[in-house]
Structure formats: C-alpha cells, structure tokens
Amino acid sequence: MDLHGWITQQLDQNERPWKQPDGIRRRIEADRRILARHRRDPDCLAWAACKGCGNDEWGLPNVENQNDCPELLDLAHAHGITPEILAGLDRPELEPHKTARLWGMPTLTGPQLLGMQAYTPMRDVPEALRGPRWKP
Secondary structure: OOHHHHHHHHHHHHHHHHOOOHHHHHHHHHHHHHHHHOOEOOOOOOOEOEOOOOEOOOOOEOOOEHHHOHHHHHHHHHOOOOHHHHHHOOOOOOOOOHHHHHOOOOOOOHHHHHOOOOOOOOOOOOHHHHOOOOOO
C-alpha cells in the first residue's frame, strides 16, 4: 500500500461513524477530491509522478514519486501518519522497461540500455597501460 492508498483507507475508516454530521462529511469529501487530483500520473512514462502536482517549464514532473507529493503528505499528517508508517509504505515505481514495451522496442539491460557495447579489455594492451591489477 502506498501513501495514496493509506490516506484512502483512513478516510474510509473515519467516514463510517460520521454518516450524519455535515461538517465532517464535507471535510472527508474535500479530502477525497484532493486524492482524486493528486494521484499517480498514468501519462508519465519515466516516473511514478503525481498528476496533481503538474510539470515544470521543461515538462518534467514537479514531484517524481507520488509519495513525495506535498498535498498527500499534508493530508496524511492530518490523518495521523507517523514517520514509521510512512517509511513502511510502498513507493510507487514503474515496471522495469515499461517505456520500451509501450513503444514496441526490445527490452534492453545493462550497457545495452545506454546504447553502448560492453567493454572487454583486449589482450594486446601495451604493458605500460595495463596497471598493477590488469587481467587479460
């Protein structure tokens, strides 16, 4: 469960005993509206960004991980989150190589991910360049 899920769980628990009082009901409804805006951005392929926090002038997300969203952290504080609970929550992460799969590209790993060939030392390196720990 991530921060968004934890807050939703707290709202569900707090809403049950307060079905009638209007003020508390309106506060819970307002919290749910904030949660609806500050959710994981499904269009952001590079990060588990917060949709409600928007992007900067470069088009990069202002908050790269939804658990770092200041609005969600403030809501969580209002619902009694502790540093221990926050540390124990899951951090939303992208699936490995999600972007490549979406665009129909092969999934690459290691040096291939950077578009480089793996470097293998050649046996004919001059002895002066080998160094004390060089192995062919």
